[in-house]
Amino acid sequence: MEASPAPSVKIFDTTLRDGEQSPGASLDLREKLEIARQLEKLGVDVIEAGFPITSDGDFEAVRAIADELTGPVVCGLARCVEADIDRAGEAVRGARGGARIHVFCATSKIHREHKLRKGTAEIVALSRRSIERARGFVDDVEFSPEDASRTEPEVLVEICAAAIEAGATTLNLPDTVGYAVPAEYGRIFAMLRAQLPQIDRDGVVLSCHCHDDLGLAIANTLAAIENGARQAEVTVNGIGERAGNAALEELVMALAVRADAAGGGGVNTGIRRREIYKSSRMVSTLTGLSVQRNKAVVGENAFAHESGIHQDGMLKNPETYEIMDPRSIGVPESKLVLGKHSGRAALADRLRDLGIEASGEVLQAVYDRFKTLADRKKEVHDEDLEAIVDDLHASAAGPAGTGRGAWTLHGFQAVANAGTPSFAFVELVDPDGETRREAAFGDGPIEACYSAVQLITGVTASLDRYAHRAVTGGKDAQGEVRVELSTDDGRKARGRGLSTDTIEAAVKAYVAAMNRLATRAAEPASVPAQP
Ligand SMILES: CC(=O)SCCNC(=O)CCNC(=O)[C@H](O)C(C)(C)COP(=O)(O)OP(=O)(O)OC[C@H]1O[C@@H](n2cnc3c(N)ncnc32)[C@H](O)[C@@H]1OP(=O)(O)O
Numbered sequence: 439m440e441a442s443p444a445p446s447v448k449i450f451d452t453t454l455r456d457g458e459q460s461p462g463a464s465l466d467l468r469e470k471l472e473i474a475r476q477l478e479k480l481g482v483d484v485i486e487a488g489f490p491i492t493s494d495g496d497f498e499a500v501r502a503i504a505d506e507l508t509g510p511v512v513c514g515l516a517r518c519v520e521a522d523i524d525r526a527g528e529a530v531r532g533a534r535g536g537a538r539i540h541v542f543c544a545t546s547k548i549h550r551e552h553k554l555r556k557g558t559a560e561i562v563a564l565s566r567r568s569i570e571r572a573r574g575f576v577d578d579v580e581f582s583p584e585d586a587s588r589t590e591p592e593v594l595v596e597i598c599a600a601a602i603e604a605g606a607t608t609l610n611l612p613d614t615v616g617y618a619v620p621a622e623y624g625r626i627f628a629m630l631r632a633q634l635p636q637i638d639r640d641g642v643v644l645s646c647h648c649h650d651d652l653g654l655a656i657a658n659t660l661a662a663i664e665n666g667a668r669q670a671e672v673t674v675n676g677i678g679e680r681a682g683n684a685a686l687e688e689l690v691m692a693l694a695v696r697a698d699a700a701g702g703g704g705v706n707t708g709i710r711r712r713e714i715y716k717s718s719r720m721v722s723t724l725t726g727l728s729v730q731r732n733k734a735v736v737g738e739n740a741f742a743h744e745s746g747i748h749q750d751g752m753l754k755n756p757e758t759y760e761i762m763d764p765r766s767i768g769v770p771e772s773k774l775v776l777g778k779h780s781g782r783a784a785l786a787d788r789l790r791d792l793g794i795e796a797s798g799e800v801l802q803a804v805y806d807r808f809k810t811l812a813d814r815k816k817e818v819h820d821e822d823l824e825a826i827v828d829d830l831h832a833s834a835a836g837p838a839g840t841g842r843g844a845w846t847l848h849g850f851q852a853v854a855n856a857g858t859p860s861f862a863f864v865e866l867v868d869p870d871g872e873t874r875r876e877a878a879f880g881d882g883p884i885e886a887c888y889s890a891v892q893l894i895t896g897v898t899a900s901l902d903r904y905a906h907r908a909v910t911g912g913k914d915a916q917g918e919v920r921v922e923l924s925t926d927d928g929r930k931a932r933g934r935g936l937s938t939d940t941i942e943a944a945v946k947a948y949v950a951a952m953n954r955l956a957t958r959a960a961e962p963a964s965v966p967a968q969p
Pocket residue numbers: 456459489491492493516517518519542543544553554584614679
């Protein structure tokens with residue numbers, strides 16, 4: 439006996455309707471068309487392009503999308519209000535990929551009594567009339583009993599039966615306020631199929647529409663599919679009213695990665711997964727709603743790894759820490775971000791990418807400097823690593839290759855006051871390993887530090903050149919200071935310092951130059967190569 443093919447679920451994308459209801463996300467006609475074209479490339483089955491009674495702009499956008507797209511069915515939303523239905527019918531009529539009107543009417547007790555102020559019988563009759571009116575425009579009519587998950591089961595059964603009789607071809611059971619939990623939401627679908635056998639018999643499509651108020655939109659959607667829903671209403675990036683809707687990318691990838699996600703056996707969608715990331719970027723850019731960094735599937739961190747243990751695993755086999763291949767959704771590659779939690783494996787790998795082979799003691803030396811820096815910076819960039827390696831090369835040579843010890847900066851404090859001289863206290867370790875300290879005043883904290891260094895070392899030099907630049911970006915960027923010193927007897931030397939603290943970079947540069955000056959006594963005319 440042949441195995442029956444895996445069922446498939448239609449993807450009904452409502453980014454342009456419910457998604458656009460996110461505060462601040464309004465889209466104009468051109469933007470809606472651009473997103474609709476991308477949704478067509480993505481392979482969605484139905485595009486809910488808008489709510490045409492809302493405004494002339496929304497009507498025109500739905501009309502334009504219906505006129506242009508040839509793949510997906512184009513749908514317009516309508517209340518159980520004649521003018522809404524007529525406007526939606528006008529907007530989607532003749533849609534090249536198929537036209538649908540989506541009629542909705544709230545059915546829960548709270549919505550009946552407080553919002554619509556109508557009894558159940560009146561709501562059932564109104565819905566029936568509205569569906570019939572919509573069928574006058576199109577054969578494909580979807581009906582949603584709004585707030586279905588909070589509606590009494592008997593009311594839901596009654597209105598769904600009436601909707602099918604009136605000609606609804608899709609029945610959508612929305613969890614309008616994101617209140618349902620998965621088992622309960624799944625049971626509603628099972629209950630309805632059991633109570634209304636005409637659903638399965640006549641091929642009425644059951645649909646789910648979940649909001650994320652409790653973070654359960656995807657779990658609820660999967661529960662609905664497990665219980666017979668064959669259409670899922672979703673939005674790109676999960677945008678939508680309040681906390682948003684079930685995210686298209688999360689649903690599609692849950693079904694793709696886990697064959698048992700909706701009860702086993704596998705469920706297909708017609709989505710071209712390589713278009714997911716591009717769609718996400720486009721929706722984010724055009725709506726102005728940024729995607730949170732840790733958002734599943736499409737967030738900036740979804741395929742980024744910072745901790746050493748994970749990075750090491752990733753380098754050995756990406757499947758240790760990634761359950762999907764980023765390229766399968768159009769993300770070019772995973773990222774190993776170097777930071778405080780990174781280890782030697784990731785560091786050596788990045789150095790290799792930069793053309794620097796480091797192992798053993800050299801790697802350890804770079805690693806020690808890297809960790810010190812990472813304690814001060816959120817992320818260590820390639821330029822930071824190159825600067826660390828340069829710095830190590832310079833100090834490994836000793837003061838201009840003399841082989842003897844050098845002065846090193848141990849610590850400093852600098853106080854800057856407006857209107858009065860600045861004050862600095864500096865501690866250096868001398869070439870024999872002794873810590874020496876001095877305090878001095880100056881015109882600004884850097885000059886005060888330089889005076890203290892001169893007092894400690896006994897070397898008096900003029901500062902001929904001072905240059906500062908940020909080597910990396912951001913507020914925790916590394917600054918590089920380069921100085922050039924000269925003495926009365928004609929010796930010159932250059933020095934370079936690197937730190938996230940400008941004053942520290944300046945003092946390091948000065949001390950490096952002083953070390954070189956000390957070696958210049960024998961050959962006063964020569965200036966060493968730039969470090
Ligand atoms: C769950 C959802 O996401 S539903 C979709 C929500 N989306 C939107 O509301 C976006 C577009 N909306 C709009 O532009 C406007 O609200 C309009 C044009 C639809 C209506 O505007 P107005 O006529 O000024 O009505 P307003 O928005 O103030 O109030 C809604 C009215 O619709 C009624 N209503 C709500 N749902 C339905 C329904 N499904 N069927 C019939 N009437 C309904 C309300 O009871 C209220 O009627 P009332 O004024 O008699 O009390």
